[in-house]
Amino acid sequence: MRRLLILLLCLFPVFSIAGEAKDIAKDPVLEKRMIGLADKLRCLVCQNESLASSHSDLAEDLRREVRELMTKGMSDDEIIDYLVARYGDFVLYDPRVKSTTLLLWFGPFLLLGGGGVMLFYQLRKRKRLLMENDTALTPEAAKRAAELLNEQKDTQA
Amino acid sequence: MMRFIWPFVIFIVLAGFLLVGLNLNPREVPSPLIDKPAPAFTLPQLHDPSRQFSSQEMKGQVWLLNVWASWCVSCRQEHPVLMDLASQNIVPIYGLDYKDKRADGMAWLRNGGDPYVLSIVDKEGRVGIDYGVYGVPETYVIDKQGIIRYKQIGPVTVASLQEKILPLVAELQRK
Numbered sequence: 373m374r375r376l377l378i379l380l381l382c383l384f385p386v387f388s389i390a391g392e393a394k395d396i397a398k399d400p401v402l403e404k405r406m407i408g409l410a411d412k413l414r415c416l417v418c419q420n421e422s423l424a425s426s427h428s429d430l431a432e433d434l435r436r437e438v439r440e441l442m443t444k445g446m447s448d449d450e451i452i453d454y455l456v457a458r459y460g461d462f463v464l465y466d467p468r469v470k471s472t473t474l475l476l477w478f479g480p481f482l483l484l485g486g487g488g489v490m491l492f493y494q495l496r497k498r499k500r501l502l503m504e505n506d507t508a509l510t511p512e513a514a515k516r517a518a519e520l521l522n523e524q525k526d527t528q529a
Numbered sequence: 530m531m532r533f534i535w536p537f538v539i540f541i542v543l544a545g546f547l548l549v550g551l552n553l554n555p556r557e558v559p560s561p562l563i564d565k566p567a568p569a570f571t572l573p574q575l576h577d578p579s580r581q582f583s584s585q586e587m588k589g590q591v592w593l594l595n596v597w598a599s600w601c602v603s604c605r606q607e608h609p610v611l612m613d614l615a616s617q618n619i620v621p622i623y624g625l626d627y628k629d630k631r632a633d634g635m636a637w638l639r640n641g642g643d644p645y646v647l648s649i650v651d652k653e654g655r656v657g658i659d660y661g662v663y664g665v666p667e668t669y670v671i672d673k674q675g676i677i678r679y680k681q682i683g684p685v686t687v688a689s690l691q692e693k694i695l696p697l698v699a700e701l702q703r704k
Contacts, residue, residue: 416558416663429628430663433654458661460561 406439409448413455413463422465560661560680567594567669567677568659575626575634575648582623582649587671591701593622593694594669595645595685596657598629599637601665607684608641614690615644620698624648627657627665670694672701 407424413434415426423431423438434455441451455463467473509517562568571583584594595611597604615622624645626634631650638648651657660669670679679697681689 419555430654433658437655437658457561458658459663460558460661462558 402439402442405448406435406442409438409451410435412465413452414465416459416463423463556664557682558663560677560682562661562677563680565677567671567675568656570649570651570656570659572625572649572651572656575624575631575638575650578631578650582647584675587623588675589673591620591673591698592671593620593698594625594660594671595622596625596627596660596662596665596667596669597648598627598665599633600629601627603684604666605641607666607686608644610685610687610690611644612642614685619695620702621646625656625660626650627662628652628654668694670697670701673704 410424411422413423415421415423415428415431415434417428417430418426421431423434438451438455441454446454452464461467461473467476469477567584569584571581571585574580574582611622614620622645624647626648628651631652634648634650638645654662660667664682666684668681668685669677670681672678678701679693681694685694
């Protein structure tokens with residue numbers, strides 16, 4: 373009896389795998405294409421997961437939808453348009469370049485350029501200051517410098 | 530002194546952006562369907578599956594489409610608000626029973642009261658996808674021309690009703 377029970381329990385994982393496998397379509401090529409596309413799309417329920425990896429109900433529905441649209445012969449771009457029309461740019465992990473996303477795309481380069489310009493002017497200013505101060509020492513100053521250097525040597529010794 | 534002004538200004542601006550960002554709700558994704566025609570649908574009614582309801586029937590009226598489900602927890606929170614709104618007869622509310630079992634949906638309306646003129650059943654969630662539904666409850670304000678004018682994500686509250694939905698409905702009804 374006990375042995376039978378253990379055997380039954382061992383079978384459980386097999387059943388649960390069978391339960392989860394319903395997402396796998398009959399056509400492995402199409403399924404691969406679907407997963408490839410869903411990887412680039414955000415699941416709106418979990419927000420930090422892609423449509424391909426999410427287990428939410430909506431993600432499952434949307435994967436089914438994408439699969440069906442692919443069977444209808446729609447291209448990847450057409451399917452992306454279809455989803456953006458319903459859920460907005462937020463579904464895209466790679467936002468499109470348009471007037472509202474210009475700052476998002478090019479802002480970092482703008483900051484980098486601004487930083488570069490600032491650095492350039494700072495360095496030029498510093499160089500100019502160094503040049504201005506780089507005059508020959510007066511005899512008194514030279515003597516004092518030598519004294520100071522000797523003093524340091526003495527303390528170190 | 531002047532050399533500290535610019536870093537300080539930049540810091541304040543950045544802190545301002547971050548402060549605003551902290552107070553935004555990432556769950557509220559702006560819908561691209563605002564000011565676009567509401568996707569047309571024809572679905573079986575909840576109480577009488579032999580009868581269909583089509584969104585086209587609502588042309589010429591301002592109406593609310595409320596997406597709900599018996600399994601939806603936040604719907605319980607918004608339900609009294611909808612019941613109250615329905616009793617005032619300001620605007621017709623139609624319910625879209627989203628990914629629900631018919632019997633469960635009917636039982637839920639029997640127990641909690643039915644604020645809807647009628648409910649339709651979107652068993653597979655396909656109309657939900659057309660409307661960009663990603664979290665139930667959601668409520669759409671649709672005008673006389675069948676254009677979506679507003680989308681409430683999450684439960685309708687007394688505040689959102691007073692501040693946004695009712696003034697908008699009144700404005701759309703005057704047009």
